[in-house]
Amino acid sequence: MLAKHVIIQNMFKPEILAPGGSFNSSIHAFEAGADAVYIGMSAFSARKGAKNFTLEELRRLTAYARKKNRKIFTAINTVLKNDELNDVIQLLHNLSLIAVDAVILQDPGLAYIIKKEFPELEIHASTQMAVHNSRGIAFLKNEGFTRIILARELSLKEIGKLREEHKDVELEVFIHGAMCYSFSGICLASGTLLNRSGNRGECGQICRTWFESSQGNRYQFSANDLKAGKLVKDLQEIGIDSLKIEGRLKSPEYVSHTVSYYRSLIDGSDRKTSEKEERLSSLSFSRDQTTAFFNDPKGINLINNQYASHTGVIAGKVISSDNRSFSLKCETDLSDRDGLLIISKGEKEQFALKSDGNKNHYKSGETVKILYKGKIKEGTSVHKISGHDLQLKEYNEKSWKPWKTPIDIEVQLTPNDFKIKSKIFGETVEISQNVTVENSSSGKDISEILLQNMSRSGLSYYAISELNLINKTGVDNTGLFIPLSEIKQLKKNFYRKLEKFSIEIIEKRTTAILSLIKEDLNSFESEHFPDLHIPQRKEMIPAGNEIPFYSGQKYNSRDKLFLPLNPLLFHIKDFDALEKDIDDLLSNPKTTVILGLNNVSHFHFVERYREEKRILFFTDYCTYMANDACRLFYLERIPRLLFSYYWIEDHKGNPGAMKRIERDFSPHLFVSRICYKRHNGLGSCQNCSRDLTYELKQRDKNFTVIVKNCITWLFQKG
Numbered sequence: 001m002l003a004k005h006v007i008i009q010n011m012f013k014p015e016i017l018a019p020g021g022s023f024n025s026s027i028h029a030f031e032a033g034a035d036a037v038y039i040g041m042s043a044f045s046a047r048k049g050a051k052n053f054t055l056e057e058l059r060r061l062t063a064y065a066r067k068k069n070r071k072i073f074t075a076i077n078t079v080l081k082n083d084e085l086n087d088v089i090q091l092l093h094n095l096s097l098i099a100v101d102a103v104i105l106q107d108p109g110l111a112y113i114i115k116k117e118f119p120e121l122e123i124h125a126s127t128q129m130a131v132h133n134s135r136g137i138a139f140l141k142n143e144g145f146t147r148i149i150l151a152r153e154l155s156l157k158e159i160g161k162l163r164e165e166h167k168d169v170e171l172e173v174f175i176h177g178a179m180c181y182s183f184s185g186i187c188l189a190s191g192t193l194l195n196r197s198g199n200r201g202e203c204g205q206i207c208r209t210w211f212e213s214s215q216g217n218r219y220q221f222s223a224n225d226l227k228a229g230k231l232v233k234d235l236q237e238i239g240i241d242s243l244k245i246e247g248r249l250k251s252p253e254y255v256s257h258t259v260s261y262y263r264s265l266i267d268g269s270d271r272k273t274s275e276k277e278e279r280l281s282s283l284s285f286s287r288d289q290t291t292a293f294f295n296d297p298k299g300i301n302l303i304n305n306q307y308a309s310h311t312g313v314i315a316g317k318v319i320s321s322d323n324r325s326f327s328l329k330c331e332t333d334l335s336d337r338d339g340l341l342i343i344s345k346g347e348k349e350q351f352a353l354k355s356d357g358n359k360n361h362y363k364s365g366e367t368v369k370i371l372y373k374g375k376i377k378e379g380t381s382v383h384k385i386s387g388h389d390l391q392l393k394e395y396n397e398k399s400w401k402p403w404k405t406p407i408d409i410e411v412q413l414t415p416n417d418f419k420i421k422s423k424i425f426g427e428t429v430e431i432s433q434n435v436t437v438e439n440s441s442s443g444k445d446i447s448e449i450l451l452q453n454m455s456r457s458g459l460s461y462y463a464i465s466e467l468n469l470i471n472k473t474g475v476d477n478t479g480l481f482i483p484l485s486e487i488k489q490l491k492k493n494f495y496r497k498l499e500k501f502s503i504e505i506i507e508k509r510t511t512a513i514l515s516l517i518k519e520d521l522n523s524f525e526s527e528h529f530p531d532l533h534i535p536q537r538k539e540m541i542p543a544g545n546e547i548p549f550y551s552g553q554k555y556n557s558r559d560k561l562f563l564p565l566n567p568l569l570f571h572i573k574d575f576d577a578l579e580k581d582i583d584d585l586l587s588n589p590k591t592t593v594i595l596g597l598n599n600v601s602h603f604h605f606v607e608r609y610r611e612e613k614r615i616l617f618f619t620d621y622c623t624y625m626a627n628d629a630c631r632l633f634y635l636e637r638i639p640r641l642l643f644s645y646y647w648i649e650d651h652k653g654n655p656g657a658m659k660r661i662e663r664d665f666s667p668h669l670f671v672s673r674i675c676y677k678r679h680n681g682l683g684s685c686q687n688c689s690r691d692l693t694y695e696l697k698q699r700d701k702n703f704t705v706i707v708k709n710c711i712t713w714l715f716q717k718g
Contacts, residue, residue: 013266014236014243017073017172018259021248023057023397027064028256033263036071037061038104040201040248041091043084055094059402059461062098066403071101077126079199079624079647080107082656089513092118093425093506097405097461102147106185106199109629115144117513122146127174128185128199129600130622133570134165136601141169148172149244152179152226153673155297160238170241175228176258176281177246179292179302181207181221182670186567186622189669191649192716193701199624199649206669208308212697220680220696220705221670221714222308224301227289229278232265234294247285253390254284279332282313283387293673298710303679307343312385315340319367321376325356327369328382334368336360339386342376350385404457406465407498411450413437413480414472420494425509429501431494433486437473440481447477453487460495462502517628521657524635529616529642532560532592537621537645538665540564540596543578561585564596565605567622568671568711575604586614594642596620606638616640621648621661631658669703670714676705685710 020026020037029037039061040052053061058072065072074095080088088110095103096118103121105111106128114121124147125131125140132151140148147170150159154173163171180187189206191197196204207221228235232243243266245258261277263269282289288311290301315338316328328334338353355362356369412419419432440446447469455464471477543563563582569575582605585591594616595605609615617638619625625634626647635641646655648667661667677683677692694705702717 012236012239014232014240015071016259016262016266017242017244018255019177019245019247019250020061020072021052021250021255022252023053023061024395025248025250025252025255026061027395028252028392029259030064030068030070032256032259033267034070034259036073036101036242037065038073038075038244038248040075043087043091055098056402057397058100059098059404060397060400062100063403064400073102073104073124074100075104075126076110077104077106077128078201079197079649080109080627080630081650081653082627085109085113085514085517085627085629086510089113089117089510090506092121093509096121097424097502098403099405104149107624107627107630108633109625109627109631111143111145112629112633113513113517117509124170124172125149125600126185127151130183130185130567131600132183132568133601134162134572135569135575135604136599137162137166137169137171139600139603141166146170147242149174151183153183153293156231156234156238156294158297159235159240163238163240167239172242172244173235173240174226174246175232175235175243175262176226177250178287179223179226179290181223181674182672183568186671187669188649188667189714192667192669195649197649209698211703213694215680218305218680219308220303220305220676221672222287222304223674224288224290224304225286226292227286228291228294230265231291231294232262236266250285253392254281256392257281257284257390279313280390283384284390285310286313287311297673298678298685299674302674305680307348310385311341311343312339312383315382315384318376318378318380318382320378321372323375324373325369325371326376327367329367330362330364332364332384334362334384335388337388338384340370341383341385342380343383344377344380402461404461404463407462408466408468409454409464410468410470411447412470412472413446415474418482418486418490420490422498424498424502424505427501427505427508429498429505431490431497433490433493435482435486435490438481438483439475440479442481443478445477446471446480446482449482450487453484454491454494456491457495460499462495462498517632520632521628521635524632526635527640532594532616532642534643534659535562536665537564537661542566543581543595559588559590560592560594562594562596562618564620565598565602567598568673569599569601579605579608582609582615586612592616594618597638598622603637610639613640616642618642619644621645621667624648625658626650626653628656666715668713668715670712672712672714673710674712675710676707676712 015035017036017038018029018034020029020039026037042052042054062072102124104124104126106126111123114123123145125145127149130151131137131148137148149172152174187198190204193206194204196202210217211220247254257277257280261281264274264277288304293299314331315334316331318326319329320327334353336353336355340351340353342349354371356371362368407422410421415437416434417432418435421428421430447467451467457463540562543565582593585593592614596618598620617640619634624647625631625644634644643659646658646660648661678685692707696703696705704715704717706713
């Protein structure tokens with residue numbers, strides 16, 4: 001045991017990555033010990049409800065992070081439309097100038113643009129890409145992604161296997177915070193039912209609403225909050241590079257205390273500190289908590305179908321009650337005016353603590369008598385959901401100077417002329433001015449004087465880091481003098497022109513990049529299959545653990561089979577079984593198989609059958625293709641690409657060369673590893689080999705739940 005302890009103590013420390021929903025939250029995250037924060041900009045963020053960042057705020061946070069040797073990752077993890085490419089490319093230019101540490105993305109079109117035009121930017125694969133197996137990691141690694149954010153639904157054993165198989169790419173794992181019922185990036189509930197796509201940062205949280213079933217109105221899909229706790233040491237031992245905390249929509253208090261809690265676990269701080277921060281984190285915001293799938297691929301305590309919101313910490317259990325008060329043995333410190341919550345038979349009640357006595361503060365272990373109208377059943381749990389020990393300092397971003405992009409300049413000096421050159425994105429900006437060049441006896445080097453004065457750039461977002469002086473005056477550098485007033489005027493003119501030039505060159509380059517995308521599309525020689533009838537999507541026969549659909553006639557042809565692939569193929573055996581089925585089909589020399597790709601891991605089949613002319617491909621609805629750059633990404637990588645479905649959640653946009661799915665096609669709403677039967681108390685997993693079906697209702701809508709091969713699917717009926 002001692003030897004193992006020493007090994008663990010000496011192993012590397014994984015990065016603690018915290019949510020930066022605002023400037024204030026980000027600073028508190030860093031102050032609490034976060035190694036990095038992930039933030040969203042004011043557009044293109046999967047958490048549009050967060051405050052998010054302007055470019056100026058990002059520069060100010062960057063100045064702080066650089067000073068503290070911390071990192072900032074910028075999330076542009078949404079589906080992008082064609083008319084947004086102009087703005088997102090301009091944003092990429094600015095992120096490049098600021099030199100953010102990485103861009104987190106979901107849209108392959110964005111990866112295509114960054115790889116071709118901004119190779120200096122690192123790219124991380126968002127959890128919205130639903131990477132859940134080795135094949136997905138292999139493909140993204142080959143595409144230049146330096147980090148993969150794994151799906152939340154994996155066990156420690158599965159994560160460890162992925163680490164062993166891919167030691168040359170960074171892996172990131174969620175350790176704390178809210179969990180979606182559906183796999184992130186494969187949820188269509190909000191987009192389908194509310195026209196608010198979770199893939200666009202507008203999720204309406206359908207999973208947090210009640211559904212009517214034979215058990216009554218319950219929150220069947222409301223997942224408890226993830227809490228890895230001490231299991232982070234297992235992830236550390238596995239060699240996971242980054243431990244991620246969810247919560248860009250949550251308070252700075254939640255962020256600070258949660259970071260402090262995990263910092264104490266990783267660093268081995270004293271137990272009391274860890275317990276205090278754990279309690280304050282839960283008090284800031286927490287539903288019931290679970291270790292999710294870490295210890296069991298079937299999941300542990302994943303659903304609370306009685307209550308879908310903040311439950312804080314247990315304050316204690318009722319030990320006696322009358323019609324005007326109840327007594328509680330404290331399991332945490334309590335004070336008058338703390339917020340309390342009681343949940344009974346699905347009903348909730350929140351109220352402020354008012355004690356019946358002279359004291360107004362009670363320590364854990366003490367008994368408090370709390371004024372309350374009505375009798376409460378003995379043994380009822382009472383939750384503390386707010387307290388006065390949570391308030392943190394409010395940081396003002398204006399207190400930090402913005403980080404400035406360093407630039408090198410070349411200065412050419414003649415007896416009466418001063419010329420400055422610099423480059424941004426390979427383009428030269430230049431300014432010249434007549435100056436008074438005099439002899440100097442001070443012995444100071446004019447290049448040092450120029451650098452000292454020119455590097456003070458005032459309100460500009462640029463600052464000179466190196467100055468190369470080309471002296472054509474015929475006098476040594478130490479023998480020259482230029483009046484300070486003229487240097488200041490030159491500096492002012494230079495930075496003014498530099499700022500204007502920067503805007504112009506970004507606009508010019510953005511236009512050029514967009515034109516290049518159009519040109520590449522126009523020149524791309526896509527293959528044509530004029531004699532191939534394409535059935536409606538609802539008629540296609542699913543393959544690979546079979547996605548269950550119910551309407552429409554299946555398209556049957558002896559020699560042409562359209563097989564959309566299941567977006568979830570967990571294990572190598574799933575791929576092997578599917579390959580065997582495909583090979584069996586190809587044993588008939590007249591058969592053509594058209595595979596529908598639904599996840600990045602499916603590129604395995606592209607490589608496997610690259611030379612097989614009787615295998616064609618299409619990109620299915622879970623690829624969310626909504627822009628030309630995304631089309632190019634797939635066209636360049638997939639031979640014999642028959643067609644691509646346009647982004648299924650958008651029925652207003654123009655699909656252009658893409659194919660729109662018919663309106664009467666009913667896609668899944670959720671795809672989940674959370675077994676509906678097991679985690680809603682409807683029975684165990686024993687003798688559970690057959691498909692299970694459950695009927696639900698919500699107001700005027702009807703739904704069907706199917707549990708098949710331990711995966712839960714939700715569909716809207718009618």
